[in-house]
Amino acid sequence: MSKFFLFNQFFKGYGHIYLLGVCMLIAIDILFLWVPKLTGDAINTLYYGKEGLTHYIWLFVLVAVVVTVLKFSSRHLLLGSIRRFEFLLRRRLFDHALYIPTAYYEKNGPGKVMALMTNDVTTLRVSLGLGVMIFVDAIFFGIFSFFLMAKQVSAQLAMTILTPMPFIVVAMLVLSRRMRRKQREAQNTYSDLTEFAQELFLGMPVIRAFNRELTSLHRFIGTNRTNYEKNMKVALLDALLAPVTYVAPFICYAIAIYVCGNLIITNEITVGDFVAINGYLILIIGPIMGIGSLASVLQKGFASLDRLSDFLALPEEVPGDETDELAPAPLQVRHLTFAYPETTAPVLQDVTVDIEEGAFIGIVGGPGSGKSTLFKLLLRLYDTPRGTLYIGNEDITTIPLSVLRRSIAYVPAETFLLGTSIADNITFGEEASRHITLEEAANRSALRRDLWNRIHDNAALREGGADLSGGQKQRINIARGLYKNAPYLLLDDSFSALDTVSAAGIIKTLRSGRRQTLLFISQRLEALREADRILVFKEGRIVEAGTHEELLSRNGEYCRLYAQQLQGATQGNSEGASGETEVNP
Numbered sequence: 001m002s003k004f005f006l007f008n009q010f011f012k013g014y015g016h017i018y019l020l021g022v023c024m025l026i027a028i029d030i031l032f033l034w035v036p037k038l039t040g041d042a043i044n045t046l047y048y049g050k051e052g053l054t055h056y057i058w059l060f061v062l063v064a065v066v067v068t069v070l071k072f073s074s075r076h077l078l079l080g081s082i083r084r085f086e087f088l089l090r091r092r093l094f095d096h097a098l099y100i101p102t103a104y105y106e107k108n109g110p111g112k113v114m115a116l117m118t119n120d121v122t123t124l125r126v127s128l129g130l131g132v133m134i135f136v137d138a139i140f141f142g143i144f145s146f147f148l149m150a151k152q153v154s155a156q157l158a159m160t161i162l163t164p165m166p167f168i169v170v171a172m173l174v175l176s177r178r179m180r181r182k183q184r185e186a187q188n189t190y191s192d193l194t195e196f197a198q199e200l201f202l203g204m205p206v207i208r209a210f211n212r213e214l215t216s217l218h219r220f221i222g223t224n225r226t227n228y229e230k231n232m233k234v235a236l237l238d239a240l241l242a243p244v245t246y247v248a249p250f251i252c253y254a255i256a257i258y259v260c261g262n263l264i265i266t267n268e269i270t271v272g273d274f275v276a277i278n279g280y281l282i283l284i285i286g287p288i289m290g291i292g293s294l295a296s297v298l299q300k301g302f303a304s305l306d307r308l309s310d311f312l313a314l315p316e317e318v319p320g321d322e323t324d325e326l327a328p329a330p331l332q333v334r335h336l337t338f339a340y341p342e343t344t345a346p347v348l349q350d351v352t353v354d355i356e357e358g359a360f361i362g363i364v365g366g367p368g369s370g371k372s373t374l375f376k377l378l379l380r381l382y383d384t385p386r387g388t389l390y391i392g393n394e395d396i397t398t399i400p401l402s403v404l405r406r407s408i409a410y411v412p413a414e415t416f417l418l419g420t421s422i423a424d425n426i427t428f429g430e431e432a433s434r435h436i437t438l439e440e441a442a443n444r445s446a447l448r449r450d451l452w453n454r455i456h457d458n459a460a461l462r463e464g465g466a467d468l469s470g471g472q473k474q475r476i477n478i479a480r481g482l483y484k485n486a487p488y489l490l491l492d493d494s495f496s497a498l499d500t501v502s503a504a505g506i507i508k509t510l511r512s513g514r515r516q517t518l519l520f521i522s523q524r525l526e527a528l529r530e531a532d533r534i535l536v537f538k539e540g541r542i543v544e545a546g547t548h549e550e551l552l553s554r555n556g557e558y559c560r561l562y563a564q565q566l567q568g569a570t571q572g573n574s575e576g577a578s579g580e581t582e583v584n585p
C-alpha cells in the first residue's frame with residue numbers, strides 16, 4: 001500500500017481542516033515577517049523625531065491580537081485533525097489486525113501489533129503536528145527572510161550573512177537519512193521488548209512457581225539492552241545534529257554584526273535597517289535551530305510510517321458477509337499433506353478419511369502428531385491446500401469464510417476469556433435465533449454446579465478469567481462452543497482441566513440436542529468410549545481407525561496408548577493422586 005494512500009485515507013473529510021490549520025500557520029509567519037520591517041521603520045521614525053510613532057504602536061497591538069487568534073485557531077484545527085487521524089489510524093490498524101493471517105501472530109506475537117498501535121501511531125502523530133509546524137516555519141522564515149533582507153539592504157549582503165546555511169542543510173540531510181534507518185531499527189527492538197514483557201507478565205504465576213524471577217530479569221535486561229543500544233545510536237545522531245544547527249546561526253550573527261556595523265559606520269545603511277536585518281536573522285535562526293529536532297521528528301515519523309504501511313500491506317482474509325450456514329453433510333479429507341509456512345517438514349501427510357454426517361469422531365495420538373493442525377485447516381486458519389477438505393462434496397477453500405466459520409463451533413485447547421461477564425463470554429455478542437439458550441449451554445457444560453450465581457450476577461470476570469479455576473475456564477469455553485449450536489463441533493482437548501464429574505456430565509449431554517458432527521480430540525481416551533469411530537494419529541498420519549472396542553482388540557497404537565494411560569492412572573491411584581482421572585479399568 002502506498003504511504004500516500006495511507007495519509008489520504010485518513011485525511012478524507014478532514015484534510016481541508018488540516019490544510020486550513022497549515023494556512024493559518026503561514027499567515028502567522030507572514031505577520032512575523034512583517035515585524036522586523038515595522039521595528040526598523042519605527043526606529044527610523046524615532047531617529048528623526050517622535051512623529052508617527054503611535055501609528056506603529058497600534059500596528060504592533062493589531063499584530064499581537066491577530067497572531068493570538070490565529071495561533072489558537074491554527075493549533076486547534078491542526079492538532080484536532082491530527083488527533084482524528086490518530087483515532088482513524090488506530091481503528092484501521094485494529095480492523096486490519098482482525099483479518100490478517102493467523103500465521104502473523106504465531107510468528108510475531110501480539111507485542112508487535114501493540115507497539116504499532118501505540119508507539120508508532122504516537123510518533124507519526126507527533127511528526128504530523130510538531131514536525132509540520134516546525135517545517136512550515138523553517139521554509140517560510142528561511143526563504144522569505146532572505147528575500148526581505150535582500151530587499152532591505154542588498155542580495156549580496158543577505159547571501160554573505162547567510163553563507164553557513166547551505167552547509168547545515170547538507171549536514172542535516174546526510175545525518176537524517178542515517179537517522180531514519182537507525183530509528184526503524186530502534187522501533188523494531190522496542191516491539192521485541194513489548195512482546196517479551198507481555199509474554200513474561202502473562203506467565204507470571206509460572207515464573208513465580210519456578211522461582212524464575214531472576215532468570216526472567218536477566219532475559220529482560222538482555223532485550224532491554226539491545227533496545228537501549230539501538231536508541232543510543234539514534235541519540236548520537238540527534239546529538240550530532242544539534243551542534244551543527246546551533247553553531248551555524250551564531251556564525252551568521254557574527255557576520256551580520258561585523259558587516260552591518262561597517263556599513264553603518266560608512267553610512268551605507270541606517271540603524272533601522274540593521275535592526276530589521278537583525279529581526280529577520282532572529283526569524284531565520286529560530287527555525288534553523290529547530291531543524292535538528294525537525295529532522296529527528298520527521299525521520300522518526302517516516303520510520304513509523306514505513307512500519308505501519310508494511311503492516312497495512314499484509315493481505316487480509318475476506319470473510320464475506322453471508323449469514324448462511326452449511327447444511328449438515330459428510331466431511332471428506334483427501335490426501336491432505338500440509339507444512340506450516342516457513343517450515344519444510346509436513347506435519348500432516350496424505351491424510352484421507354470420510355466422516356459421516358452427524359458422526360461422533362474421536363481423535364487421539366501422541367503429542368505433535370498433527371491433530372490440532374487438522375482442526376486449524378478445517379477452520380482455514382492457515383492456507384488449506386485445495387482439493388483436500390470437502391464438506392458435502394464442496395471444497396472448503398471455495399466456501400466463503402463467514403459461512404464456513406459460522407457452521408463450525410470450535411473449542412480450542414487454550415482457554416480464551418474476556419474481562420466481561422460469564423454470559424457475555426458464552427454468547428460472544430451473538431444472539432441469533434439458531435443458538436440454544438444461555439441456560440441450556442450453561443447446563444450442558446456443567447456450569448450450574450458452581451457458577452450459576454455468577455452467571456446471574458452478571459459481574460465482570462478479571463482479565464483472562466484470572467478469578468476462575470482452570471476447570472471453570474474450560475467449561476465456560478465449552479459452553480461457548482455449545483451455545484453456537486453449529487452443525488459441526490470441534491473440541492480440541494477441551495476436557496484436560498476438568499474434574500471427573502464435570503467431564504462425565506458434559507460427555508452425557510454432548511450428543512443431546514441438535515445432531516452435530518462432533519470431532520473430539522482428547523488425551524483422555526475414556527472420554528471417547530462412546531465415539532462412533534476413533535482416528536489414531538501418529539507422525540502426521542492416520543494409522544488406525546475404529547471403535548474403542550475394535551481398536552483395543554487390534555492390539556496396535558491405540559491399545560498401546562490406552563495401556564499407557566491405564567498404567568498412569570493405576571500408579572496415580574496407588575500414589576494417592578487426586579481423583580481427576582476418568583480411566584475406569
Ligand SMILES: Nc1ncnc2c1ncn2[C@@H]1O[C@H](COP(=O)(O)OP(=O)(O)OP(=O)(O)O)[C@@H](O)[C@H]1O
Pocket residue numbers: 106340341343347365366367368369370371372373374
Ligand atoms: N504455527 C506453527 N508453525 C510451525 N509448526 C507448528 C505450528 N503449530 C504446530 N506446529 C508443529 O506441527 C506439529 C503438529 O502440531 P499439532 O498442534 O497439530 O499437534 P497435536 O497432535 O495437536 O499435538 P498435541 O496433542 O501435543 O496438542 C508439531 O510438531 C508442532 O511443533
